[in-house]
Amino acid sequence: MTSAIVTLGTGAGKSNGADAMMALIEELFPICRSITGDGLRLTLEVLRRYVPLEVYEVASGTQVLDWTIPREWNIREAYIAHADGTRVVDFAANNLHIMQYSRPIDAVMTLSELRPYLYTMPGQPDWVPYRTSYYKEDWGFCLSERTLSRLPDGNYRVVIDADLSPGHLSYGELLLSGASDQTVLFSCHVCHPSLANDNLSGIAAAVMLASHLQTLQLRYSYRFLFIPGTIGSLTWLARNERAVAKISHGLVLSCLGDAGGVTYKQSRGGNAAIDRIVAHVLHHDVPPYRITPFIPYGYDERQYCSPGFDLPVGCLMRTPNGEYPEYHSSADNLSLLRPDSLAHSLDVLRRIVSVIEGEAIYRSRNLKGEPQLGRRGLYAPSGGHRTLPYDQMALLWLLNLADGRHSLLDVAERAGVPFAAIRAAADALIGADLLDEVTP
Ligand code: ZN
Numbered sequence: 373m374t375s376a377i378v379t380l381g382t383g384a385g386k387s388n389g390a391d392a393m394m395a396l397i398e399e400l401f402p403i404c405r406s407i408t409g410d411g412l413r414l415t416l417e418v419l420r421r422y423v424p425l426e427v428y429e430v431a432s433g434t435q436v437l438d439w440t441i442p443r444e445w446n447i448r449e450a451y452i453a454h455a456d457g458t459r460v461v462d463f464a465a466n467n468l469h470i471m472q473y474s475r476p477i478d479a480v481m482t483l484s485e486l487r488p489y490l491y492t493m494p495g496q497p498d499w500v501p502y503r504t505s506y507y508k509e510d511w512g513f514c515l516s517e518r519t520l521s522r523l524p525d526g527n528y529r530v531v532i533d534a535d536l537s538p539g540h541l542s543y544g545e546l547l548l549s550g551a552s553d554q555t556v557l558f559s560c561h562v563c564h565p566s567l568a569n570d571n572l573s574g575i576a577a578a579v580m581l582a583s584h585l586q587t588l589q590l591r592y593s594y595r596f597l598f599i600p601g602t603i604g605s606l607t608w609l610a611r612n613e614r615a616v617a618k619i620s621h622g623l624v625l626s627c628l629g630d631a632g633g634v635t636y637k638q639s640r641g642g643n644a645a646i647d648r649i650v651a652h653v654l655h656h657d658v659p660p661y662r663i664t665p666f667i668p669y670g671y672d673e674r675q676y677c678s679p680g681f682d683l684p685v686g687c688l689m690r691t692p693n694g695e696y697p698e699y700h701s702s703a704d705n706l707s708l709l710r711p712d713s714l715a716h717s718l719d720v721l722r723r724i725v726s727v728i729e730g731e732a733i734y735r736s737r738n739l740k741g742e743p744q745l746g747r748r749g750l751y752a753p754s755g756g757h758r759t760l761p762y763d764q765m766a767l768l769w770l771l772n773l774a775d776g777r778h779s780l781l782d783v784a785e786r787a788g789v790p791f792a793a794i795r796a797a798a799d800a801l802i803g804a805d806l807l808d809e810v811t812p
Contacts, residue, residue: 389584389718390711393576396422397629400572401706404467407506407563407600408432408444408541415562416544419575419598423582425544432538436610439603442506444539445473450532452486452513460523461515467565468702470532471512472504477532483525492517493701500702502567506603509536516702541607544598546582550590555615556728557622557685558582559672563600567704570693573629573714581721591729592620605672609681621646621728622685624673628717629709632691633660640666640677644684646724649731652781653723656790658716664692688724690717723792727781730795734807735776742771748804762796763789770797776810 399418405411416427434441450463450470463470471491489512493501497517505512511532544562560578564571575598582596595615599605609616622639623646634654638647642665654661666686668674670693676685690713698704736743745751745767752764769787770780778786784794801807 388715389580390715393573393580393629393714393718394709394711396576396579397568397572397709398706400575401566401568402467404447404463404565405563405571406445406472406504406565407603408442408539409446411565412542412562412600415575416542416598419544419579422579423546423586423596425546425596425598427542427544429540429542430607430611431540434541434607436603436607439606441541441603441607442473443536444541445534445536446539447474447532447534450474450513450534453529453531455527455529457529460519460528461513466500466702468500468502468567469514470534471510471514472502472565473506473536474511474532474534475509475536476534477511477530479530480527481530482527483523486528486530489513489530490515490520492520496697496701496703497521499698502564502700502702502704541600541603543600543604543608544596545608546594546596548582548585548590548594548596550593552591553593553618554620555593555595555618556725557595557597557619557676557683558625559597559599559605559622559676559685560625561601561604561671562598563604566702567700568706569627569630569690569696569704569708570699571626573627573709573717574625576714577628577717577721578625580718581725584722585725593618595619599672601672602675605675609675616681616683619683619685621649622676622683623650623721623724624671624676624685624687625689625721626671626687627689627691627693627696629714630690630696631710631713632696633662634717634720635662635664635689635692637664637670637673637687637689637692638666639673639684639686640679640682641684642666644686646684646686648781649727650686650688650724652785652791653720653727657720657723688717688721726795727791730791731779731781732798733776733779733810733812734770734774734798734801735810736771736774736801737806737808738771739775742768743806748806750800750804762800763793765789766793767797767800770794770801771806774801774807
């Protein structure tokens with residue numbers, strides 16, 4: 373094990389990534405993303421400045437499992453205007469004003485004719501909701517309840533200048549090859565327009581984690597997917613059955629920048645190694661945190677954990693989808709994000725990776741009685757002034773449980789200390805030729 377791995381989670385003396393994540397999010401925020409189209413492509417292009425993503429384009433009409441890749445949607449302009457041309461709702465002011473995948477229209481209609489196509493959030497009269505209609509041809513505008521309530525009767529010009537035509541679905545993929553082809557999957561959706569926490573926070577955390585992992589010698593391979601929600605994961609799964617079989621651990625990343633504590637949604641079975649690893653990291657983290665069982669609702673874990681795949685994939689969030697009032701509205705904007713939360717989320721991810729990378733099983737070369745640590749410089753006499761780079765109890769626990777059957781995570785849990793302490797103790801014992809690694 374390289375020492376680089378051991379220091380993965382410390383972050384000491386380094387930037388915590390918050391500034392870089394905020395800068396990326398601010399750049400991506402204005403772009404009108406959808407499940408297809410040029411906004412999605414532009415987003416992937418921006419990400420390619422940070423990490424060398426491969427971008428894939430899959431044609432409309434392609435069958436992916438039980439689904440079909442839809443037509444590509446691109447929008448240039450959309451507005452509702454009074455007869456004199458004054459715009460009362462304008463896509464140029466906020467891309468949430470248009471229901472995603474709206475078909476083109478250019479018509480004059482009365483307010484009562486228009487109303488069925490207008491969406492508001494009556495409980496939050498100043499917010500604009502986020503609406504989509506990907507798979508049913510429709511059109512619509514989203515606006516604040518306050519704006520709607522002030523619209524006088526009369527005729528309105530309604531314009532949506534958009535294309536809904538055969539094209540491609542785009543997604544980005546980054547594979548960081550480690551010593552093993554066993555893979556850790558990180559997946560985030562990149563299909564939401566100007567929404568910060570739901571979408572951009574997960575993207576930013578994934579990019580910064582990937583750019584960090586790029587600098588390390590890795591035991592596992594790491595695959596990062598930047599995909600449109602649902603149809604993107606279905607597409608990737610349909611095209612990558614061989615890679616799917618190599619996935620040992622996985623996390624869907626979303627909603628990682630709000631002020632709430634971390635929420636971990638377990639994999640389908642709730643008993644995968646990733647479930648245990650994340651629980652361990654959170655147990656030694658600052659409260660509050662929550663661990664919730666899998667439900668077949670949420671993000672792309674629904675596809676990864678469908679029974680035919682049943683992958684060991686959980687979902688890491690702060691406040692989950694639907695549980696914060698700003699969710700899927702114009703209030704999920706840059707002001708909702710906390711740089712400290714982003715940095716903490718990234719740190720948790722780094723610590724999760726450091727457990728994945730550092731987990732191993734060892735057997736002590738001195739099973740009968742403790743080895744004499746003092747003559748190896750591994751024992752700190754009480755009252756001594758020397759500071760050891762590892763915890764003395766961690767070392768004793770590891771020696772006791774290094775029987776070839778307990779993994780380092782087993783030891784950490786039994787000893788009640790963070791994994792990193794046991795990993796550091798293992799490295800010290802390996803340095804003194806006291807441990808052999810056991811291949812499980
Ligand atoms: Zn969403």
